[in-house]
Amino acid sequence: MIALIDSGAGNVASVANVLKDLNAEYILTKREIDICNADKIIFPGVGEASFAVRQLHILNLFNLLRIVKKPMLGICLGMQLMCEKLVEGNSAGLGIFPVSTEIFSKDKVKVPHMGWNKVEIIENQKLFDGINNNEYYYYANSFYVPINEYTIAKSNHGSDFSASIKKDNYYGVQFHPEKSGAAGIKLLKNFIELC
Amino acid sequence: MLTKRIIPCLDVMDGRVVKGTNFINLRDAGSAVELAERYYAEGADELVFLDITASVEKRKTLLNLVIEVADVIRIPFTVGGGITEIGDIEKLLNAGAEKISLNSSIVNNPKLISEASKQFGSQAVVAAIDIKDINGVHKVFIKGGREETKLIGLDWCKEVVDLGAGEILLTSMDKDGTKEGFDLEFLKKLTDSVSVPVIASGGAGNKEHFLKAFSIANVDACLAASLFHYKELEIKELKEYLKNNNVEVRV
Numbered sequence: 001m002i003a004l005i006d007s008g009a010g011n012v013a014s015v016a017n018v019l020k021d022l023n024a025e026y027i028l029t030k031r032e033i034d035i036c037n038a039d040k041i042i043f044p045g046v047g048e049a050s051f052a053v054r055q056l057h058i059l060n061l062f063n064l065l066r067i068v069k070k071p072m073l074g075i076c077l078g079m080q081l082m083c084e085k086l087v088e089g090n091s092a093g094l095g096i097f098p099v100s101t102e103i104f105s106k107d108k109v110k111v112p113h114m115g116w117n118k119v120e121i122i123e124n125q126k127l128f129d130g131i132n133n134n135e136y137y138y139y140a141n142s143f144y145v146p147i148n149e150y151t152i153a154k155s156n157h158g159s160d161f162s163a164s165i166k167k168d169n170y171y172g173v174q175f176h177p178e179k180s181g182a183a184g185i186k187l188l189k190n191f192i193e194l195c
Numbered sequence: 196m197l198t199k200r201i202i203p204c205l206d207v208m209d210g211r212v213v214k215g216t217n218f219i220n221l222r223d224a225g226s227a228v229e230l231a232e233r234y235y236a237e238g239a240d241e242l243v244f245l246d247i248t249a250s251v252e253k254r255k256t257l258l259n260l261v262i263e264v265a266d267v268i269r270i271p272f273t274v275g276g277g278i279t280e281i282g283d284i285e286k287l288l289n290a291g292a293e294k295i296s297l298n299s300s301i302v303n304n305p306k307l308i309s310e311a312s313k314q315f316g317s318q319a320v321v322a323a324i325d326i327k328d329i330n331g332v333h334k335v336f337i338k339g340g341r342e343e344t345k346l347i348g349l350d351w352c353k354e355v356v357d358l359g360a361g362e363i364l365l366t367s368m369d370k371d372g373t374k375e376g377f378d379l380e381f382l383k384k385l386t387d388s389v390s391v392p393v394i395a396s397g398g399a400g401n402k403e404h405f406l407k408a409f410s411i412a413n414v415d416a417c418l419a420a421s422l423f424h425y426k427e428l429e430i431k432e433l434k435e436y437l438k439n440n441n442v443e444v445r446v
Contacts, residue, residue: 021269116445
């Protein structure tokens with residue numbers, strides 16, 4: 001059973017639709033107990049970071065998500081929230097990844113970073129099993145996680161940034177697999193079956 | 196590097212796709228959901244749905260459309276047409292739309308852009324702007340092109356970006372339906388002036404028009420409707436052509 005965290009963000013329905021395609025058992029939830037009972041966690045997110053952090057505190061999920069030992073996949077803002085510091089709204093994230101998010105520079109590139117971009121795999125991980133290197137994924141983000149020791153895939157928008165990060169049981173993807181056609185479905189399938 | 200995007204646009208009335216010239220003379224082009232499935236399979240990068248249903252039931256038809264489309268495609272799509280309230284935006288995004296497009300309502304109430312982008316992020320807010328050349332000045336039109344406003348096209352584009360719009364969908368009414376090509380001159384000025392992605396709309400008639408919009412006007416995406424609906428141009432063929440002309444596309 002997968003706990004799909006209903007963070008009130010827009011992409012929850014789209015992730016749920018892919019889970020249905022994959023015949024994956026899931027529960028759309030905001031409750032601690034469901035997350036405790038689940039085998040895996042998917043944490044989608046779009047919207048504003050400080051608002052999302054506040055929501056986690058209100059729902060009493062903040063500390064739980066910091067210490068869970070089951071595989072957890074953060075998508076887009078869900079990935080950024082796993083970082084230590086969020087420049088968007090100047091808030092403290094879950095602190096799983098010891099990095100701070102940054103903002104794309106409007107002087108150099110189009111912001112938001114929106115559309116399909118190549119994802120270069122740096123480290124072979126089960127999440128990218130059977131996925132071609134330099135496959136295209138759909139992004140919609142103004143903030144990014146810089147390249148760090150936990151980066152397992154990268155993309156470029158003016159400069160390189162983390163497309164995917166992994167530490168222990170925590171996985172993050174900056175792009176939206178639920179909106180990335182067959183390549184995205186494959187990645188979610190990998191998370192469900194292999195991670 | 197981001198690829199340039201090809202976006203089929205579906206003008207929807209009561210669940211059916213319709214298309215006219217210069218915003219009038221509408222003709223039927225099939226079921227919206229079936230056409231969405233076709234474009235997903237053919238490699239469209241995203242889709243735009245504009246609901247032009249003129250009934251009191253509009254809210255419900257728009258939401259139902261989003262639910263049905265989200266069920267069958269796995270690429271992003273934008274939905275617009277008569278959205279005036281934050282509550283409606285929330286419902287449409289939660290139902291699976293990636294972005295919402297705002298047009299007439301933000302001319303009457305610019306605060307809607309800032310409120311929506313604050314709550315849902317600017318990446319979810321597309322400002323759809325219709326312009327028409329009136330004695331050498333590009334004026335902004337609303338209500339499906341029926342009503343002229345006092346706004347100047349380029350100024351209004353900059354203003355919506357300042358207010359928090361994450362993308363501009365620019366339709367040239369002079370070019371719309373003509374198949375003479377996009378309004379390169381205006382689009383070039385626009386991409387030079389704003390930091391957000393720009394979608395060119397109105398005038399696509401052949402492959403070269405897309406190439407020019409990307410290479411000369413430097414737009415981020417091109418939108419077309421009838422050209423794709425009636426299979427005058429296949430998306431796959433278009434993308435191969437662009438790729439062979441050094442435009443980075445997802446194939």
